[in-house]
Amino acid sequence: MTDYGEDYLRRLLDAVGRFEDAFNAWIETQQESDHLSSRGILPTVWAKDGQDPALVRRLELDVAEAAGLAARAVAVTGAYISVAGIGVIDPISNWSFMSSPKAPLAPRDIRMTTANVKGRLEAMLTDAQATSDSSLPSFSPAKLHPVIWAGAAAHWTAHQYRVAVREAAEGLTVHWKQKLKRNDVDDTVFWQQTLSAGEAVDGKPKLVWPGPAEDKTAKSMRGGLEPLAKALNALATGLNLTVRNVTTHTRDELSEQQAMERLAAYSFLAQLLDQCQIERFDSDAAR
Structure with a gap:
């Protein structure tokens, strides 16, 4: 299901096509490289010898103009790519990074993403056409937290709902493990340690809910409820045990509704984690 109308999806598909045409015309003026050849420190494209600078600029x-028109396409389809040390990135909006030193993108990334986006939009258009006569309200997983949808999108559009949930769950954990440099521990233990009470220790940064530690999840009743930080730890650990582990270690397929509910829970967790502050041990912060 999608809550994007047929007309919007067609216009977005057309915008991506315009970007592809403009990119192909420009890349003809460029010398192409890749991450291996550029050794990670050089641009992956540069103007060919003898090119007219005025033509290249035009x-x-x-x-750039076509990328602006197609800017929503990656967000709508979830066709982000993950770049080590940076995180998820939109290759269409950030195509110009190829011309920068230490370029995180190569021409192949742009071409693959563009083709991927077009395929996903066509699949979404087919779904929209199939449900256009329905009066039921719809829910779009593409509007979930970008880290969650980036992990789920490729499998969701193929109707592989269990795998979509598993990849989204693992993607969120990988995202924070990389950000905190904690690839030394299993997933459940990672969340338990990272969201536990107390100060960060050497090699184990913490995610800390901002504000006073005594803040409660509700203050309208005597004594309030559990502290927010403690509740967040329980939410992250619980989802890992009841959703990620189940979708990883069983082959029981999920319905679209079941998968959407689980993705929504992870999206809410991801939004809460984004609000947390990273606290590091003194020696870690100095590295």
Whole structure:
């Protein structure tokens, strides 16, 4: 199901096509490389010898304009890519990074993403056409937290709902493990340690809910409820045990409704984690 109308999806698909045409015209003026050849420190494209600088600039502006028109396409389809040390990135909006030193993108990334986006939009258009006569309200997983949808999107559009949930759950854990440099521990233990009470210790940064530690989840009743920080720990650990572990270690398929409910829970967790502050041990912060 999708809550994007047929007209919007067609216009977005057309915008991606315009971006692809503009990109292909511009790339003809460029010498292409890749991450291996650039050794991770050089651009992955540069102007070919003998090119007219005025022509290159005009074609470059055409790509920039087309990328602006297609800017929502990656967010709608979830076709982000993960770049080590940076996180999830939108290759269409950030195509110009190829011309920068230490370029995180190569021409192949742009072409693959563009083709992927077009395929996903066509699948979403097919779904929209199939449900256009329905009066029931719809829910779009593409509007979930970008880390969650980035992990789920490829499998969701193929109707592999269990795998979509598993990849979204693992993607959130990988995202924070990389950010905190904690690839030394299993997933459940990672959340238990990272969201536990107390100060950070050497090699084990903490995610801390902002504000006073005594803040409660509700203050309208005597004594309030559990502290927010403690509740967040329980939420992260509980989802890992009841959702991630189940979708990883069993082959029981999920319905679309069941999968949406689980993705929504992880999206809420991801939004809460984004509000947390990272606290590091003194020696870690200095590294």
